[in-house]
Amino acid sequence: MTNDQGVPSNVLVIEDDVPMRRFLRAALENEGYRVTEAGKAREGMTMILGHPPDLILLDLGLPDADGMTVLRRVREWSQVPVLVLSARGQEYDKVEALNEGADDYLTKPFGVPELLARVRVALRHSARIKAGAGEGAARFESGDLTVDLGARRVTAKGADVHLTRTEYRLLALFVRNAGKVLTHRYLLQEVWGPGCELQTHYPRMYVAALRRKLEEDPADPKYLLTEQGVGYRFTEGT
Amino acid sequence: MESGTDRLLVCIGPSPTSAKVIRTAARMAASLGVPWTAASVETGRTRALSAGARDALLENITLAERSGAETVTLSGYDVADEILAYARAHSVGRIIIGKSRERGWEALVRGTIVDRLLRASGDIDIYVVQGAAEPRPAPQASGRRRPDRRGYLIALAAVIAASLVAWLLHRAGLSEANQSVVFILAVIAAAIWGGLGPGIAAAVLSVLAFDYFFVPPYLTLAVGDVQYVVTLLVLAVVALLVGTLAARLRRQVETARMRERRLESLYRLSEALSGASGVSALALAAERELAGIFESPVAVYVPGEDGALGLARAPEPQSGPREPEAAAWAFANGMVAGDGAGAFPSAGALYVPMGTAHGTIGVLAVKSPRAGALASPENRQLLATAATQIATAIEREFLAVRTRASALEAETERMRSSLLSSVSHDLRTPLAVIAGTTGTLLGLGEGADPSTRQQLLTEVSEESDRLARLVENLLAMTRLDSGRITPAKEWFPLEDVIGSALGRLKKQARGRKIDKHIPADLPPVPLDGVMIEQVLFNLVDNALKYSPVDAPVEISVSAGADEVVIEVADRGPGLAANETRAVFEKLYRGTAAAGNARGAGLGLAIAQAIVQVHGGRIWAANRPGGGAVFTFTLPLGAPPADLGAFDDGPLEEE
Numbered sequence: 001m002t003n004d005q006g007v008p009s010n011v012l013v014i015e016d017d018v019p020m021r022r023f024l025r026a027a028l029e030n031e032g033y034r035v036t037e038a039g040k041a042r043e044g045m046t047m048i049l050g051h052p053p054d055l056i057l058l059d060l061g062l063p064d065a066d067g068m069t070v071l072r073r074v075r076e077w078s079q080v081p082v083l084v085l086s087a088r089g090q091e092y093d094k095v096e097a098l099n100e101g102a103d104d105y106l107t108k109p110f111g112v113p114e115l116l117a118r119v120r121v122a123l124r125h126s127a128r129i130k131a132g133a134g135e136g137a138a139r140f141e142s143g144d145l146t147v148d149l150g151a152r153r154v155t156a157k158g159a160d161v162h163l164t165r166t167e168y169r170l171l172a173l174f175v176r177n178a179g180k181v182l183t184h185r186y187l188l189q190e191v192w193g194p195g196c197e198l199q200t201h202y203p204r205m206y207v208a209a210l211r212r213k214l215e216e217d218p219a220d221p222k223y224l225l226t227e228q229g230v231g232y233r234f235t236e237g238t
Numbered sequence: 239m240e241s242g243t244d245r246l247l248v249c250i251g252p253s254p255t256s257a258k259v260i261r262t263a264a265r266m267a268a269s270l271g272v273p274w275t276a277a278s279v280e281t282g283r284t285r286a287l288s289a290g291a292r293d294a295l296l297e298n299i300t301l302a303e304r305s306g307a308e309t310v311t312l313s314g315y316d317v318a319d320e321i322l323a324y325a326r327a328h329s330v331g332r333i334i335i336g337k338s339r340e341r342g343w344e345a346l347v348r349g350t351i352v353d354r355l356l357r358a359s360g361d362i363d364i365y366v367v368q369g370a371a372e373p374r375p376a377p378q379a380s381g382r383r384r385p386d387r388r389g390y391l392i393a394l395a396a397v398i399a400a401s402l403v404a405w406l407l408h409r410a411g412l413s414e415a416n417q418s419v420v421f422i423l424a425v426i427a428a429a430i431w432g433g434l435g436p437g438i439a440a441a442v443l444s445v446l447a448f449d450y451f452f453v454p455p456y457l458t459l460a461v462g463d464v465q466y467v468v469t470l471l472v473l474a475v476v477a478l479l480v481g482t483l484a485a486r487l488r489r490q491v492e493t494a495r496m497r498e499r500r501l502e503s504l505y506r507l508s509e510a511l512s513g514a515s516g517v518s519a520l521a522l523a524a525e526r527e528l529a530g531i532f533e534s535p536v537a538v539y540v541p542g543e544d545g546a547l548g549l550a551r552a553p554e555p556q557s558g559p560r561e562p563e564a565a566a567w568a569f570a571n572g573m574v575a576g577d578g579a580g581a582f583p584s585a586g587a588l589y590v591p592m593g594t595a596h597g598t599i600g601v602l603a604v605k606s607p608r609a610g611a612l613a614s615p616e617n618r619q620l621l622a623t624a625a626t627q628i629a630t631a632i633e634r635e636f637l638a639v640r641t642r643a644s645a646l647e648a649e650t651e652r653m654r655s656s657l658l659s660s661v662s663h664d665l666r667t668p669l670a671v672i673a674g675t676t677g678t679l680l681g682l683g684e685g686a687d688p689s690t691r692q693q694l695l696t697e698v699s700e701e702s703d704r705l706a707r708l709v710e711n712l713l714a715m716t717r718l719d720s721g722r723i724t725p726a727k728e729w730f731p732l733e734d735v736i737g738s739a740l741g742r743l744k745k746q747a748r749g750r751k752i753d754k755h756i757p758a759d760l761p762p763v764p765l766d767g768v769m770i771e772q773v774l775f776n777l778v779d780n781a782l783k784y785s786p787v788d789a790p791v792e793i794s795v796s797a798g799a800d801e802v803v804i805e806v807a808d809r810g811p812g813l814a815a816n817e818t819r820a821v822f823e824k825l826y827r828g829t830a831a832a833g834n835a836r837g838a839g840l841g842l843a844i845a846q847a848i849v850q851v852h853g854g855r856i857w858a859a860n861r862p863g864g865g866a867v868f869t870f871t872l873p874l875g876a877p878p879a880d881l882g883a884f885d886d887g888p889l890e891e892e
Contacts (some may be wrong), residue, residue, distance in 0.1 A: 108708050165889050200728050208733060
């Protein structure tokens with residue numbers, strides 16, 4: 001994988017477990033990325049400063065410092081995409097990392113296809129922002145679903161879909177962040193505005209409504225996926 | 239009650255001289271280093287004490303309490319008997335009593351209380367102390383009650399009536415013996431209705447009336463014939479004896495009645511206490527029962543985790559007594575405080591420490607209807623007994639909780655060790671496969687046949703998945719077992735959780751058909767998304783595992799008035815009759831699929847634990863037409879009023 005100048009993207013892996021690092025390196029290099037490794041938080045910080053990477057894979061449990069600390073320090077001056085690696089049952093940590101500016105997360109154990117998909121989405125997203133193209137595409141098309149943000153037109157299952165204003169705002173946010181997980185807090189802030197942070201059922205009710213209008217089977221969705229305990233992810237469908 | 243025969247007992251009464259006796263006893267107890275008890279005996283006579291004498295008695299009791307004595311009020315007919323009975327029952331070695339100044343015929347005939355104590359004391363030492371009156375601000379009445387005018391009127395009327403009847407008998411020509419019997423009747427009537435004094439008065443009056451009216455010469459007190467002297471003497475003795483006996487009977491009946499009332503109250507209290515469980519419920523039952531007896535608000539205080547006294551039950555009472563200092567003092571010193579007691583005498587309530595053999599465990603507070611109302615020995619005695627009953631009940635509750643906790647701990651420990659042995663097997667199997675397979679691949683090196691290599695790698699991948707799932711289940715079970723997990727409930731459309739569970743099951747489902755029947759108008763359900771997703775994941779995973787690949791798995795949802803019912807059904811072999819409960823036990827593995835499905839038998843146990851912490855139910859059954867169905871319910875609540883739909887017109891109108 002290359003960036004817009006035709007140079008392979010540089011991925012920094014900050015992870016203390018050696019076999020895990022080896023596996024990540026193998027999987028990423030096989031896809032054409034350049035990979036650098038750090039086993040500790042301090043080492044990782046030095047490498048980020050010395051040779052800024054295009055993407056960081058960050059383990060949350062590091063021996064010398066909390067991964068969250070690294071994330072906060074990086075976010076003080078850089079918008080480089082950060083993918084957090086964590087375990088199931090630590091939904092709270094994931095949400096906190098995402099709210100602190102992580103771009104996405106991977107739950108251990110994860111498969112190679114999942115890893116590559118997340119890395120691709122994060123890099124594409126950051127390239128768009130760098131190019132000044134704003135947050136995401138103005139048009140989304142996949143299978144039987146099209147969303148045209150310019151024309152404010154949504155079609156699904158072969159027909160025009162009529163949305164309410166809130167539904168549309170929510171869908172537009174998902175489309176602009178396609179592939180990324182969005183936390184409840186982020187959705188509430190962006191769609192409902194400040195003061196609603198505790199009303200976590202708002203997005204859930206609206207996602208349910210959107211699913212009924214957009215999905216073939218709202219109880220087994222293709223596009224609007226729930227990441228239980230974390231938030232929602234809008235995908236291209238599988 | 240302490241054991242040993244060293245306890246010291248001091249007898250107290252209303253006499254002002256008791257104060258000195260109490261002080262002597264306190265000094266003696268202190269120098270001997272033994273506990274001591276101050277006992278007052280309630281007889282029919284003491285109940286008839288004047289108000290002043292009652293106060294004096296109370297003051298003496300309070301003085302004894304303040305000096306460090308345990309106080310008891312005994313109840314019975316004979317002071318000496320009661321004291322000795324109590325002393326023997328409570329291993330008392332020494333009895334102290336003031337020098338008696340009893341007067342009257344009873345003291346002459348039977349001896350004073352001191353005499354009787356000395357006679358019957360056996361191996362108990364009796365110390366007789368010279369009491370001395372201490373100056374008191376208020377004048378104290380003597381022990382006897384004032385003549386009850388009504389009683390004496392009854393005596394007079396009885397004698398007059400007897401005289402009339404006797405006159406009629408005399409006119410009818412019957413002998414004097416019959417007439418004297420009528421007078422005896424009058425004495426009995428006067429003694430029963432009026433008490434001892436009127437009884438004696440009636441006896442004297444009867445003798446006089448008999449002499450005056452029926453002994454010749456008539457209408458004089460002179461006695462003409464010597465034989466009438468005997469008749470008069472016999473009548474006098476019989477009248478006095480009968481009168482005394484009748485009065486004593488009356489007193490005994492009264493005492494028995496009072497004791498019965500008290501026993502009944504205590505019995506009702508113990509009934510109420512035995513029917514309650516939990517400290518809060520016990521306190522509530524006691525408060526209700528005692529409030530009924532005393533017709534005044536009652537509260538039970540026990541120390542909280544911070545050591546400060548607080549109400550044993552919620553919520554706070556509106557009018558219950560609340561005087562923290564008095565309550566705290568009573569608790570700290572194990573002595574009665576508040577209204578009429580030695581400490582905090584002006585408080586609006588009486589605070590009685592509730593003690594058991596293991597110390598004071600709380601305070602019983604009774605609001606006083608008016609100052610000093612609770613101070614009577616009967617009430618104090620009743621309260622002390624009630625306090626002990628409540629304390630014992632609460633202590634029993636504490637012990638029960640502790641026993642339950644240790645039993646649970648033992649059970650948990652047992653579970654844990656059997657879990658460990660089972661799990662270590664389940665962990666080792668996939669690890670052995672992975673280690674063996676990868677070792678084989680390494681050994682084959684470049685020479686491996688590509689299809690063999692592919693097959694071996696697939697196996698490694700599958701075993702890793704199994705291992706991952708097992709570890710995840712183990713962790714989930716551990717978290718649930720620790721009991722610290724409470725569901726973080728939020729409002730969910732049920733489809734949301736079903737969808738995310740199915741999303742996680744893509745690999746296991748491998749394109750198998752999963753039918754869903756979900757009504758469109760389902761209300762949102764309060765639940766913990768991560769947990770309920772796990773329940774659905776485990777149930778559907780189970781259904782997939784235990785049913786043929788070409789049979790669909792069905793998920794059906796229906797909503798009742800106050801719960802939502804979720805069913806996961808398969809077309810597998812179903813459950814054996816004895817399995818419907820067993821499947822939810824940890825480590826249980828279905829007999830139906832012993833061969834092709836492997837796991838640690840934790841999935842359903844986890845599902846059950848999660849559903850239960852949500853306040854729902856879960857059960858298993860067989861389906862008509864074959865297969866098993868797992869059903870769980872989740873309680874519904876009043877859905878949130880605000881669904882975030884402000885400014886929500888159709889997009890086209892913007």
